[in-house]
Amino acid sequence: MLLKxxxxxxxxxxICMFCFQISCTTNRYRQPILKFQAASAVVTSTARESLTExxxxxxxxxxxxxxxxxxxxxxxxxEDAKKxxxxxxxxxxxxxxxLDEYANLLVSIANSDSPDNIAKSAxxxxxxxxxxxxxxxxxxxGSNDSFKSKFSFAGSILSEILRAFAQKKxxxxxxxxxxxxxxxxxxxxxxxxxxxxxxxxxTETGLxxxxxxxxRKYNVVASTSPVNENQLEVLSNKIIATNNSIxxxxxxxxxxxxxxxxxxHSKIVLHAETRTPATFADAxxxxxxxxxxxxxxxxxxxxxxxxxx
Amino acid sequence: xxxxxxxxxVMGKTLNSMNIRLSNIHPLSxxxxxxxxxxxxxxxxxxxxxxxxxxxxxxxxxxxxxxxxKVNEEAQAALNKLEKMQKTLDTITKLIGLVxxxxxxxxxxxx
Numbered sequence: 001m002l003l004k005x006x007x008x009x010x011x012x013x014x015i016c017m018f019c020f021q022i023s024c025t026t027n028r029y030r031q032p033i034l035k036f037q038a039a040s041a042v043v044t045s046t047a048r049e050s051l052t053e054x055x056x057x058x059x060x061x062x063x064x065x066x067x068x069x070x071x072x073x074x075x076x077x078x079e080d081a082k083k084x085x086x087x088x089x090x091x092x093x094x095x096x097x098x099l100d101e102y103a104n105l106l107v108s109i110a111n112s113d114s115p116d117n118i119a120k121s122a123x124x125x126x127x128x129x130x131x132x133x134x135x136x137x138x139x140x141x142g143s144n145d146s147f148k149s150k151f152s153f154a155g156s157i158l159s160e161i162l163r164a165f166a167q168k169k170x171x172x173x174x175x176x177x178x179x180x181x182x183x184x185x186x187x188x189x190x191x192x193x194x195x196x197x198x199x200x201x202x203t204e205t206g207l208x209x210x211x212x213x214x215x216r217k218y219n220v221v222a223s224t225s226p227v228n229e230n231q232l233e234v235l236s237n238k239i240i241a242t243n244n245s246i247x248x249x250x251x252x253x254x255x256x257x258x259x260x261x262x263x264x265h266s267k268i269v270l271h272a273e274t275r276t277p278a279t280f281a282d283a284x285x286x287x288x289x290x291x292x293x294x295x296x297x298x299x300x301x302x303x304x305x306x307x308x309x
Numbered sequence: 310x311x312x313x314x315x316x317x318x319v320m321g322k323t324l325n326s327m328n329i330r331l332s333n334i335h336p337l338s339x340x341x342x343x344x345x346x347x348x349x350x351x352x353x354x355x356x357x358x359x360x361x362x363x364x365x366x367x368x369x370x371x372x373x374x375x376x377x378x379k380v381n382e383e384a385q386a387a388l389n390k391l392e393k394m395q396k397t398l399d400t401i402t403k404l405i406g407l408v409x410x411x412x413x414x415x416x417x418x419x420x
Contacts, residue, residue: 080356083356083359083360083363084360084363085363085364087367088363088364088367091367091370091371091374092367092370094370094374095370095371095373095374095377098374098377098378098381099377101377101381102377102380102381102384105381105384105385105388106384108388109384109387109388112388112391114388114391114392114394114395117395118391118394118395118398121395121398121399121402122398124398124399124402125398125401125402125405127402128401128402128405128406128409129405131405131406131409132405132408132409132412135409135412135413135416136412138416162398166391166394169387169390169391170387170391172387173384173387173388176383176384176387177380177381177383177384177387180379180380180383181377181380183376184373184376184377184380185377187369187372187373187376188370188373188374188377191366191369191370191373194310194311194314194362194366195363195366197314197318198314198317198359198362198363201317201318201321201359202321202359204321204325205321205324205325205328205352205355208324208325208328208329209324209328209352211328211332212328212329212331212332215332216331216332216336216341217336219335219336220336220337223335223337
């Protein structure tokens with residue numbers, strides 16, 4: 001009888017150790033995945049803003065340049081200034097939303113409280129079964145105490161098994177999402193990268209062309225007698241602001257952050273596939289580098305917005 | 310698509326060089342007018358290529374969006390399954406509680 005009790009206790013201990021191990025592997029994912037999601041949200045929001053602002057900034061530039069040259073502006077000129085059609089922009093915004101949804105789902109899976117909820121439900125179920133059994137046992141005139149202890153012990157094992165099962169399912173879901181998301185996420189990062197590279201080139205050429213027009217106007221005003229000091233002041237302030245934007249723009253290039261995002265995602269995938277401490281450390285390192293690149297990008301974008309061009 | 314992006318970048322750099330050159334010439338000189346005409350013609354081609362890029366790369370996003378939507382659906386389904394399991398346990402618990410109350414009520418009535 002004593003030996004039987006010890007065997008049960010050892011079995012219970014082993015189950016608890018197994019559950020703890022599964023719980024730890026899922027918990028380890030939480031922080032890095034949360035960081036990855038936060039950083040990728042910044043990248044997608046920067047991409048969203050760059051693409052939606054592209055037409056607006058091009059229209060503003062064309063209007064300003066025409067004014068500097070004293071030229072006419074027609075509705076067709078404004079329409080022609082747009083670089084991206086609304087339907088093509090919408091396709092991109094949808095894909096960016098999908099990427100956000102993917103990262104949010106990874107966080108939801110990694111942070112899921114389902115194992116705890118299921119374990120609690122299993123405990124509640126066990127209590128209900130014990131109460132029912134006690135009621136039936138009373139009906140038959142049996143003893144309550146030994147009956148209750150047997151049921152509650154079996155119930156605690158059941159609750160731990162179900163918790164471990166749920167944790168295993170969570171881990172499987174996370175790995176499945178990561179490995180199946182590998183191709184589309186990388187392809188999407190590449191597509192966003194190309195889009196932003198082109199958008200960046202358009203913004204850069206626009207700003208340099210605007211500075212050229214401002215300088216032209218400034219030089220014409222400066223060469224005309226009598227010199228209009230007020231006009232020169234307005235123009236020089238515009239030249240300074242445009243020049244500042246050109247210099248800051250280099251740091252607002254999202255290419256570095258996107259490359260780092262791709263690297264971090266690849267390391268997460270590698271860890272999901274191989275699951276070794278070394279791949280985990282690599283993934284954490286790349287995620288940290290990604291977060292750093294995103295912080296630099298955010299600071300540059302913020303500074304760029306402050307320029308009154 | 311990579312070749313198209315590279316072409317846009319090279320054209321953009323050339324456009325920038327032309328603008329920087331213009332910025333160093335007096336606007337009332339003849340050279341300025343000539344270079345400005347060339348710059349405007351080059352800008353027109355650059356803009357056309359940019360528009361072509363945005364229009365043609367849209368299908369890349371459509372394809373990837375569909376694939377990622379499937380992955381998201383599967384991940385969501387896995388989460389839902391666990392929630393369903395918890396709800397099933399809760400329903401059974403409630404049912405057993407009801408049976409227990411029912412038996413207790415009968416015993417009380419009989420006694």
